[in-house]
Structures are given as structure tokens and as C-alpha cells.
Amino acid sequence: MQLPPELDFLAPFLVEPTEAYKYATWLLNDFDADVWEYSFEYKTPKELDWRVKLDDHSLLTEPKNKNLLLGFKYFLIANTRDSTGYQGETNDLGGQQLVRFTKACYILDYLLINGRRYQLAKYGLEGLTAGNLQEMLKTIAGHPSALETIYNWRESLRDFCVALALKVESDVITEILAAVPQLSVITEEQIADDELDIPNALIPQVRAALYYFDLYHIQASGRQPNTIKISQDIYKNTLWGLSSPKTLYGILSYNIDSATFIREYRRAPVTSSTSKTMQEGAYFSYRRAVYTLGVLHELWLPAPTVEALIKADQFSPQLASAGRFRTLPSEVVFKGLRQAIEFHLDYGKELTKAFCRVALECRKRGVSPTALTHADVQKLAGPKLYAFGVRKLGLSVKSASDGIHQNCIKGEKSEYFDSLRSNNGLYELIAIYIGCAQLTVGILTARRASELYGLNALECLDETELWLLFKNAKSTRHLFGLRRREARPIEPIAVDMIKTLIRMQKVLTRIGYIDKPQTLFAAPSLLGSATLIDSTADSYNRKLDLFCDYFETPLNANGERYYFRQHQMRRFFAMLFFYCGSFAKLDTLQWMLGHTDPTHVYRYITESTDGAILASAKAQVAAEELHQGNYENFKDLMQLLKEHYGTEKFTLISADDLEDQIMELMKEGWIEIEPEFFSDHQGKKFKIVARLKRSSEAA
Template sequence: MHLPPELDFLSPFLIKAKEEYRSACWLLSDFDDPVWRISFEFKTYKELDWRVVLDDGSTLTESRHKQLLDSFKYYLTSCTRISSSFLADAKGQRQQHKRFRAACHIIDLLLINSKRYKLSSHGLGGLTSGNLIEILETIASTPHTTESIYNWTNRAREYCLDLVKRTDSNEISIVLKSLPEIGLITNEQLDDDILGISYDLIPQVRAALYLRNFYHNQVPYGKQPNTFLLAQDIYHDTLRGKSLAKPVHPILCFNSDTSTFKKEYRSAPVKSGQHERMIDNTYYFYRSTLYSLGLLHEIPLPSPPLEALIEAERYMPDLSTLGRFRTVPSDIVFKAVRQAIEFHLDHGQEITKAFCRVALECRKRNISPSSLTHEEVQYLVGQKLASLGVNRLCLSTRVRGSAKSKTRSNVKGKKNEYFENLRRNSGLYELIMVYIGCIQLTIGVLMARRASELYELKAADCLDETETWLMFKNAKSTRHLFGHRRRQARPIEPIAVDMVKTLIRMQKVLQRIGYIRKLKTLFAVPTVTGAPNLTESSVTVYNRNLDMFCDYFETPLNAAGERYYFRQHQMRRFFAMLFFYCGSFAKLDTLQWMLGHADPKHVYHYITESTDGSVLASAKAHYVAEQLHMGNVENYLALAELLKKRHGTEDFNLIDTHDLEDQIQDLLVEGWVEIEPEFFTDHQGHKFKVVARLILTEETA
């Protein structure tokens, strides 16, 4: 329709949908091309190859599938259409790219299941409400689209096992002999393994991948599979999945340096077997993107019936299934806190001063710390630390072995020797990491904050002027703040303040002598390469310090021979746990004074104000589970009777503490039981005891 000049502004509204959606601002190719060039302000354009193999062996670009191909193309261009005024905004462009990725994920999920949905014969018009709901349930099953959409772990496992079968066994044997490191499996790899291949087969799988040139050098794994190349082989039935790299499974990586271990033992599980699901906002985004299939009705092209789309739009799966963090036995944590405090009191000042002397010497001579000989390090750290065992800079840094020798020692060496040297206090840097791990553990238990709130603490401003409050950024407080996090303050125990001030003083000295340009994060550690600097704290550095602490003090092993390596999400509940145990009438040695200075009512009020409900419920459940496990049922008779009815036993020693904790927590969540402190005053002052009350219902009455 030709409009007069004064009505030209109406032209965009008169274009038919079929013509309008043949273009998009990100599409650089002709709509009918079999391979699209696309760009969302990329440095170079990317390709979208529509020549996908369907379940019957045919290709999507064949003439008989033109309607299905056009449906996919129009779906992609239409659901990413954004008004020009919004598109001019950078946020709008990011939103468009996000919608594009989500639509590609949905197309890939349909293509992967093309046989199930009979796409070859029925197209998108054959999708029922049940199919759409199934798609949404699949997407919501995990927060990671590599698993929900692409089933990456299972398909990678099947591919690897099939590759071994297709590879000549003699060639595999040759690789295993020529590269003995290819058979080394570390504790960290065992901890992180979800691939599910028998460990006896892992060396053969690695060799088969190596023979196909699938490995490349990457930090931090050394030789790791190129998942981009693997995806091209595995996901030939997808549009976008074949051109995207996938997460690396650490169990498939290997390193020519056999000293890649980080922990002495495998980690005891920190979470129950339940899987986390997609968060609600992400699910809503995918659901609205799927609903955009209805735009095909405008063109018109086959599309799911409107009734099916509306029913799917109303579907809400369970998005709240979270695995529970396993609680470390309380006696282990209490002992660890005592060890941490004693280590600080005995060695904290000396360790930080020794490091400052090393840094000053390096600044005077304008050399790297790794240039110092073992003898020079022993002299610089002082007699007290030298007698404690310090005889080198770092167990993980290549340094000269002695003043006379020009050779360099091997990194770390054998695993058993490394951890023996760690506990002999041989390395100064390791001793600093252990000490910082002590501080992290103490603050983590006493403050009950999230890990990110702690490892992001700044040495420059983490304490207020009175040095009685810890200042941090709340990890979940960005709402209405444009992504910025609220700064909050919480009271901190004097012993923890003393620890924090020790680290702050160390950094101020390092800044004054020019070793660092500015103050770093509070838990920054010396750079293990021996470079003159501090490595900023991060989740990796934070956890490594805790691991170092656990191996140094040899925290106990569980029945499976796995060590309890502390994590902050486990420690958060122990402030409340500490409160409950201080209410008992058993002696707690060093720990009893921590909460004995205040009215327990006031302390408990602070706990309930500053601790998440789920964390507090977990602490209550764990405390009562341990009491029942030890036979202390006096304050929990009704609860014990209920558990007896449910599980057919009154001998709680027969039930694993973790299982008992889960059962009690379920009762708390379901509203059957409440567990609270009961306060009273006697001749010794304010006291309390923890009791469990059965909440009467029609069923229990």
C-alpha cells in the first residue's frame, strides 16, 4: 500500500509479519541462506549452520523440510524482535542476545528430540500441551543448560566409552607407556568427578582422546580436552550446541607435572544427593521464550495450538528442590576453632612479621622472593620460626636449593613428602596460608556470613572506627540498587578483631615498603610463583586456605576415608550451633567464654535476626540429632517418640547422624516440631536449655 508522505510514519505498521520477520538487526545473511552469519556486536561474526541432521538421517535444509526450517528461522527472528527505541539501549541489546540464546536452546532441544516429537512429519504444529510442559520441565530440571538441554555429562560419557571401543588397543597401550602421567588421577579429580566412567577406564579414555588430537594446554588443568571439538562431534543434531564449548570434566585432564595435587585426601561430601533446580527468574524467561512460538501464527506457519501454548504458559514446576549441605560433626568444628585461635595466639604475629622482613629484603635488593636461597629465608624469618621448622620460602615455588647451588628444586615433589613438610612448617608461604585459613575459619564460624561476603572483605575498610563491627557487602541485597550491594555491619568478637588487625597491619607494612601498591582483600595471600605481590582473595583462594588448614591440623576422616574440608556454607550454621552447645552443662574448654559474656536471650535474638531461617533450622536439627545420637533424650521425649513411630527404632545410635538430621529437619519444615531454647535463671545466673516440642495436630492428637 502506497501512503502519502504525511502518513509515511504508518508504513512499519502495515508490513506483513512474513516480510517483517525475514530480517533482524543481528542477521547479516539472507533469510534463505543455509548458513547464517550473525553478530550481536561481536568482534567477528559467528555462523549458524542450519544443515542439521534429523532423526531419519535427512538434513533440515532439504526441500521436503522447508516448512519446518522456515518455522525455526521465523521463530528465531520474531522472538528476538525488540522495538527500535529499546534496542538503542545497551541493556536492550543484551536482552535481545539473551532471548536469542534461549530460543536457540529451545530449538536445539526440539531437534535433539525430533524423533520423539515427530518433527519430520508433523512440524511444530504437532506439539501438544503435554510436549510443551515436558520441554519446560526438562529446562527447569537443572540450572545448567549444558545438562538440561544438551545432557552433556551423559552424552560425553557415552561418546568417550564408544571412542575407546573404536580405537585400536595397541595404539592406546603405546600412549599409556609413552605418557605415564596420563594415568594419574588426583584427589581433586575424584572429588569433582560426575562423568561416571570407571576409574580403571579413565587412562584408556584419555589415551583415545589424545590419539584424536582432542587435547590442548589450558590452565589450571594442564592437558584438557577441547570441548569445542568434542561438541562438533557429539552435537551434529543441534543448531547451536555443536558450535559452543562445554564445561570441562576434570577427570579427563592430565598434567606432565605430577605435583598437581592440592589436598591430601578426597573431600567428605558437603551436600546431600538432591540436585538444585533452575531459579524462578530464569525459568520465567525460558517459559516466555517458548510461548513466543505462538508468533508463527501471524505468518502463518504451523505452530502449537494456542490452547497448548496458554496451558504451558501457566505451568509452574517445582523450582525449590535444593540439596542440603552436610553438617560437619560439631566436635570437629569446635576443636578446629580452638586450634585456629591457639595458632593465632602462638604464631600469628611472628608469621606476618617474618613475611614483611622477607618482602623488605626483596625490595632493598630489587629481587623476586623466589630468588632467595633457603639459607637466606631461614635467616630472615628469625630464630623462632626457624626453630619451628621454616627452612624455605614455599613448598610450591621453584627456588634455588642453596647459596652454592644453581639448580632449582622440583615443584612440590611427592605427595606424602609435601604434606609431611607442610606439617613440619617447612614453607613460610604455606604457613601464612594456614594462618589465614585459621582466621577465615574463626570469622566464618563467629560471623555466620556467606563466603562471598568474607572473601571480598577489604583490608582498608572491613572494620569500623571503633574496631568492634565487621563491615561487608551483603551478598543478597542488590534489589532496587542497580546491581550494587548494600554495605552492612555486624558486631565481631574481640579475638576475631585481633586476627583481622594482624592481617591489616601486615598489608600496611607491605604497602609502606612498596611491596604492594595498595591494600588488597583481607585474605590475600603471597603469590605462590614467588613473584613480589599478593594474590587477591577469591572463592578459589579462600577455599585453598581452608584446605591447607585442614591438612595441616589433620581434621578427621569419615568412614569412607574422606577428610572433612571446611566450606563457609557449612560454617554459617555453627554460630547458632555454638550458642546451643554453650547452653549445655558440659564444659567446652576454650569455646565456653565466647558467648558467656552476654545474656543468652540477647544473643539468641541476634542469632535469629542475623541468620537465615533455613540455616538456623539446619543448626537446630543437627544439634538435636547429635544429642539423640549420644543418647541424650531427656529434653526431646516427644520428638524421640515420633521418630520411633516413623522409623521403628528407639536406638538412635543405629541411625546415621546425617540421616537423623535430615529427618528432624523435615519435621521442622513440615511443622510437626519446633526446637527452641528455654531460658531460665538460677543461682548461677542466666541459663537455657534446648527443647523440642511436638506441635499438636489432628493426626498427632
């Protein structure tokens, strides 16, 4: 139908489903191609090769398998569409669309791997019964990771490595180990973290075999097995499995000129979940993907019956409850915030200016930063940073001043972290400073990690420099895959940090070191390459880890360090209010927010903080107060907890356990925790009080 120009916007709704489902933003070439090119905001497009062998040894792309191939292709595209109709794609391209695409690929690989059992080549998707679909979902739900339930990755990798070692002659293994002695070095950390279950005595032989077959690649933390290359051997007849990266087992890693450690201590668990089954949220995404097979009925293609799909959609195996993010002790976070702000005030501008001077010198000489000698770096750093301890470009950089026979750049772990805290490496200090900015902005804005590491340096502040501009991570529904741009007020100290980073990137752009400003928390490579590494989830957390090791955040009872994660810190903006009130330091928070009345401050907190985050902050405050023996304002709560624990000595109970129980009481409506405002001769104040709700309300 030809529409008049003023009705052109209706055109997408008049396209037949068989045509509409042939197109997707991520699909870069023709739907009918045997090899798809696709990109979810990748720098380099990837390929999906449909020429896989089925259980009868025929290729999926052969004419006799036409309906099965079309079913697979339409199923994959349909999974990235909005559930309300085929016209709209869901969410942002590199976010939810990629997640759904991946889940659908897992489902297709499961069918291909188990094709003989389901006689996929003979009966196609139409032959899948309700029992088959339920069996598939039960299998997937049997482990937190689909890599294990679908690909059996750990066991497959172990068998592959052992078999590979047997393929190489013993004298060749001996020669390799003599030429690369680091292959034989197994650290205590690797042994402690080992889950691959290959005997330690066999590890050097396995590494030598991987080395012989060129199955290692260089990563920031060392030489690591190339899991994609290995997967291409193990999972030949899969769509996604043969080309996607897999879990890395550190016992197989080694290094020639740098140690493999990343953190000083083992990381304290971030979540409370220890279940061996999949959590509900992840399972539901797989169940949704399976149910999308029903789209094929709309396209007149063979598919499981509607009854089978309904039974699959109603199937719920035993699942793990959603794990709660573990609480960080408030004094740890607040001390970290103080240290971050002090570090910024003392050295923030000096560090960013020093990096700009290094970049300018490299541009003038036309060399990489690694070509600079230690003397060059010390001169460019300036007298203040030299007095602070700066002696070289980076602790992981092999520079012009390092001897060619130097075996290990980072040195032993104790040596490296001593040098880190002695401020020897300029690049590490810059990364730590950016970690300070991440921590401060993260606490004072209470935003999601993805909203923060995605901030654009040129677009994150408004003209007044009073508002943080970000893309809301959960706002794309009915917006054609676009994130809603939102603004939140931001405190002056955080603005000052942001402006320092923006100024650095503008200078780097002006001198031609980078093409244009990047993400706000982009940082120089710790290996010394002439680039600025964009902020991603991994790099964002890596800088927080460096911050924690540099400032030596405390260890828990198991000797594990508290390494900050943004989701754990989202509650601490609200906790600043409770903390400042408890310690008569509310003036600080009032100054930060520009309010003089604590009731106004609390109103701002409740309006800008998610309800669940605010509730968890209240529970943590109450738990910490009880754990410290401060019972005055929590008598009703104490009585309820006494019935659960059989004791009033809450100092003997862990703050985490108390918090869990208080959260349950709040969810069930038994208790409410709120600030109680009052006035005295010093003005308006407040105290945190737990009140027992009426039984009728609780019911």
C-alpha cells in the same frame, strides 16, 4: 517526547521496547553486530558469534533468517532483565544476570542442536508447539546438569577422545609416551573417581593424542584437557557450548613436575541429595527462561503461541527435592575454630610479616619469588618460623634451589602432606592462616560464602572496627542490580584476624608488590608467581581444604574427610550458644558478644541469624544430645521419635537421620526446641528443652 530537565529520570520509561531491549550492561558492542562482545565483570571480554549454521545449512545471520536472529537476540537480553518490566536489569552483573544469561544460552543451544527435529530454519520460533516446549523442559530436567541433557557432554567427550586416539599413528603415540612418560601414569585416585568409562589400557593412548593435538593446558593441579578447545570441535554450530568450559574428568589429566592431587582424602558429601534428576530451583530457572519467549509477542516478532507458553509454564516433570546441606559434627567445627584462633595467636602476624619481607626482597631484586633460594626464604621467614619448620617458599613451587632434573615438585601424596604438617612451605602456611581467618569470620558472622569471599580489604570494617561491612547476596531486587551494603557486629578475635590481613595488603601496596588492596582473603599463588590471587569461590574453598588437611579433621565412616564449607557453618554461630550453655562455658560467648545476660545473648542470636539456619541448629543440637544418650530434656521428642523408629535407643541411630526426622517434626509443628532460662545461686542459666506443641497448633 522532550522532557523538561527535572523529569529526565522518566526518560527510560518512554523508550519503545524494541529499542530498550537492544541494550544491556553486559553487551559491549552494537546489538546488530554479527559477533557480540560481552562481559560479566570479566577481565577480558568474551564473544558470542551469531554466525552459526541452521538445519538447512544457512547461516543464522543471513537475511532470510532475520526474524529468528532478532528473536534469539531479544530473548537473550530479556532474560537478564527484571521480570517486572523491560526498563530494569536484574541483580548484580556477575551474579544473577550471568546465571540467567547462561540459562538462556543453554535454551538457544538446545534449539540449535535439535533444529532439524523442530525445522527451526523453516518455521522459526513460531513453529514451536506446547509439546515441543514441554519436551525440551522434560529433557533438561532429566539430569542434575544441563551439560548432560543439552550437550551430552560425557558421552560426546568419550567418543571424541577415542576417535582422536585412532587418528594418530601408533608409532607417533609410542614416541610421545616415551618422551612424556607421565602420560602413562594413572593414579589410584584417578581410577577411583573415573566416570568417563574409557578402558584404562586406552587412557595413555588417548592422553598422547590430546597431547599431539595441543589440547592440554597448564592448571594449578596439573596438565588438564582444554575443554573449550575440545568443545570448539564437538559443538561447532552452537552459541554457548563451543566456547564455555565443561566438566573435567580427572582420568585425562597428568602432570610433569607436580602431582595432580588437591586434597588428602575424598571429600565427605556436602549435601544429602543423590537424585539423578534436576532439583526444583534449577528447573524453575529454565522454565522461567522458556517463558521469556513471550516477550517476543510484545516486540511483534514470531514466537510460540501464548497458549503454548502457558502450558510450558505450568509443566512440572518429576524433579528432585532440594538437597539439605549435610551436618558437620559440632565437635569437629568447634575444635576447628579453636585451632584457627590458636594458630592466629601463635603465628598469624609472623606469617604475614614474612610474606611482606619476601615481597620486598623480590621488589628490590626485580625477580619473581621462584628466584629465591631455600636459604633466602629461611632467612626472610625469620627464626621463629624457621624453628616452626619453614624450609622453602612452597611445596608446589619450583624454586632456584630445586634441581633442573627434579621430576615432581609436590612428590607423592603422603610425602606432600607430611611436609605440609611439618610446616615446610611458607606459602602453604600463609594459605592455611587465611583459611583460619575464613573459618573464624565465617562461623562468627554466619554470612553467605559469596558475601565473605567478596569482602574488600579496605571497606570491610567500619571506623570503630566493631562492625563487618558486606554486600548482602540477596538484596538486589529493585536496587538496579546493586547489592545492599549492610553491617553486622563482629567479635574482637575475628576483627584482629581481619586487621592482620588488611595490614599485610597495605604493606604490599606500599612497596609496589600489588597495585592496590584486593579482596580480604586474597592469598599468594601456591605456584610461587609474583602476584596475590583474589578470593573466589574456588580459592576460598581451597584454603579451607588446606586447613582441614593441615589440622587433620576427622574422617567419616566411609573414610572421607570433613572439608568445611561456609554454608554448613552458618548454623554454628547459633550453635555456639547452645554448645556453651550445655557445657557451662557460656562466659566465653558472653565475652565475645559483650553481653552478661544469656537472655540478651539469645536475643542477639535470633535477631542476627536466619530462621531456617537457627531451626537447623536446634535440630542438630537435639539430635546430637539424643545420639549421645542425653534424654533428660527431650522426653516429648523421644516419644514422637519412638513412634517413627520403634526404639528408644537413639544411640544406635545416626545423628544425621535423627536430625532429618526432628527437622520434619519441627516443620510440621509437632515440636519446638527452645532454651529455657532459670536462675540459681550461680546466676542466670539455661537448658535446651524440646516441648510438644498442642495438637490444635500442630494442625
